[in-house]
Amino acid sequence: MRVLHLASSFPRSADDHVAPFLLDLARAQVRAGLDVAVLAPHDPGTPRHEWMDGIEVHRFRYAPDRFEQLAYRGGLLGRARTPGGALAVPLFFAAFTAATLRWTVRLRPDVLHAHWWLPAGLCAVSAGRATRTPVLLTLHGSDVHLLRHRPLLRVGSAVIRGAGAVAVISADLQRTLVGRLGVDPERVQVLRMPV
Numbered sequence: 716m717r718v719l720h721l722a723s724s725f726p727r728s729a730d731d732h733v734a735p736f737l738l739d740l741a742r743a744q745v746r747a748g749l750d751v752a753v754l755a756p757h758d759p760g761t762p763r764h765e766w767m768d769g770i771e772v773h774r775f776r777y778a779p780d781r782f783e784q785l786a787y788r789g790g791l792l793g794r795a796r797t798p799g800g801a802l803a804v805p806l807f808f809a810a811f812t813a814a815t816l817r818w819t820v821r822l823r824p825d826v827l828h829a830h831w832w833l834p835a836g837l838c839a840v841s842a843g844r845a846t847r848t849p850v851l852l853t854l855h856g857s858d859v860h861l862l863r864h865r866p867l868l869r870v871g872s873a874v875i876r877g878a879g880a881v882a883v884i885s886a887d888l889q890r891t892l893v894g895r896l897g898v899d900p901e902r903v904q905v906l907r908m909p910v
Contacts (some may be wrong), residue, residue, distance in 0.1 A: 716749040719824035721815055721835040724786050725755035729767060733787055736908040737830060738767070742804045745769040754818050756786040756807070771822075775814035779792050791834070792857070808834055815842040826851055831858040832874045833867070840877035851907065852878035862895050872896055882906040 726738045741751045755776035757763060765772050766815045777783060785794045785807050794800040815838040819827060828851045829839035836852045837901040861867045875881055882904045883889045
């Protein structure tokens with residue numbers, strides 16, 4: 716089985732402090748015999764394509780190096796609130812969406828596993844529909860709390876409904892998601908990280 720993970724951040728090296736749980740999950744999947752690839756944003760100084768512990772990692776560009784400041788520096792949402800970050804957000808979404816579709820077509824994964832509904836889930840649901848690839852959406856916490864904002868609630872609800880399966884990393888997040896969106900509790904599975 717081939718899995719393509721989509722994330723707004725992924726370790727830039729084996730000992731990076733950014734999202735190490737995603738690397739742990741991918742390593743465990745490789746050990747279990749899965750074919751694993753990752754699509755994440757590029758960061759200045761990182762290769763566009765590399766192999767990391769048996770995991771095929773692809774990084775999409777969304778701006779010239781000096782303007783790639785949204786990921787890996789304290790969170791996408793925080794960086795998006797800065798003047799330069801706000802200007803880069805549309806470029807980031809366009810590049811992530813195009814790369815998701817391109818790599819889904821190229822790699823032909825059996826499943827797209829999106830981490831956080833925004834932005835990866837939004838990109839995954841679009842690519843999944845276009846290519847008829849199932850989507851597993853894992854919500855990690857910060858993205859669930861974004862649903863408190865009415866405009867994001869509408870978009871987030873559509874992304875969650877568009878996913879074939881939804882996972883959260885804790886029972887508390889499951890209760891929050893079910894209470895806020897009225898999602899059937901049976902549809903939201905608790906899968907702690909790392910699984």
